[in-house]
Amino acid sequence: MPDQITKRNISEMIVAKIVRSIEQGDFIPGSRLPSESALMERFQVGRSSVREAMQALSIMGVVTIRPGQGTFIRADSKAAFFAPEVLAPLVDEEVTQNLAEAREVLEPIIAELAAKRATTDDLCQIQELLYTCERHLKINEPLYELSAEFHLLIAQASHNIFFLRLLQSIIGIMAARGARIEENRAFLQWELESHIELFLAISAGDGLKSKELMTTHIQSSAMRYLDMRRESEEIDR
Amino acid sequence: MPDQITKRNISEMIVAKIVRSIEQGDFIPGSRLPSESALMERFQVGRSSVREAMQALSIMGVVTIRPGQGTFIRADSKAAFFAPEVLAPLVDEEVTQNLAEAREVLEPIIAELAAKRATTDDLCQIQELLYTCERHLKINEPLYELSAEFHLLIAQASHNIFFLRLLQSIIGIMAARGARIEENRAFLQWELESHIELFLAISAGDGLKSKELMTTHIQSSAMRYLDMRRESEEIDR
């Protein structure tokens, strides 16, 4: 007798159906999902099951739940395997260092892949982002988010969705933990130049150079961050 | 007036408290968590909130829920960042290939780290596992699980818990998806020899060699797997 797979939880079945609908384009990223009561009717289940499914999707970073408004499908560039805000409290100092180490080895590989696989569209998005960064730097607007976005766009250009989601999770968790970097002008200037250099290597399809540039970029970025932290601590004294 | 951060969900607060209790040793891995009704009383909340928290912990791979029995804290070696059984339905063929690619680049790095950081205890565990493999191979007992365990023990020896959890997730999802490899004796023999060679390089602390061996091991393993699959498909015809 087949049908043995029907052993899953109701909420898991709902999760699978919704994910499939998103993949098939029935639900568009950024749009609102039907309300809980509507989903109850559609799937002929109780509210608990719908809520468990929504929560699962939320934790997995597929949707964002906004009380009073509804449940929204996350835009793809924001899709993490885990919602950082849920995971961050679980992460202690040791794991944060592990994350940093993982990022150090992952990002160069991702950059190498991106150099090999980036489409014209990918490159245009990155270039546009860099222009925006320049503008913001000139008028002293904050650009921390933009810097993170740069790294994510590269991951997107690697055309490995797992890497993209992974990096999104790592960056999200680290941002949720570490005090946000102070907007030191010299640092930002250096970072932008470094990003532009990386962009050029990726555009040229030079995998090896992209990998090396990303390695040094991540490492010096971490070092500069630590330096600044030490300085501000000294000032505190 | 501060106090603005007290905005979190009730279920998230419960999640944080339970995780902290596990870290502090109040709950021991492998043991049973208090029942839902007990947790209701302890935290003075409704059952929905407790259940949402339990579900979140389950998805994140912190606990395993067994209907009729209770909720159990996962042993550390089994801890994934997310429960493969939950994620697997979301993963399609493309993502599976992404996962394989990720594994190809991650495992060599992990092996390199392991060669640098493995403690005597780590090495003993691996050696013991290899002995068990030899025994199972002689009497023709299945050893698929053991093979996966070998890779996880190496990740454990890398002393980067994030890598360990990541690899556990990847292997778990791939196992949940791909048809389990057939227990072809020639393949198993080759695999064991390959594992032993890797173990020796790691024991010797030879990072570079470990990395290279792992690279070729993963790649040939994938190739042999595809070969076998093709053969069995031809037989099917």
Next chain:
DNA sequence: ATACTGTTAAACATCAGACCATCTATTTCA
């Protein structure tokens, strides 16, 4: 006209109680 304010409706958050399915352990009976 503009800006502020109160109301309302929709949506999610939480609670409470009930019933079902499954598993464990115990009890019961042949």
Next chain:
DNA sequence: TGAAATAGATGGTCTGATGTTTAACAGTAT
């Protein structure tokens, strides 16, 4: 003694009620 029946515990699901948050609208004062 051993197998079958049973009771209790536990998670899974449904339902109804109430609280909070948000957006949108309408009304009022400036």
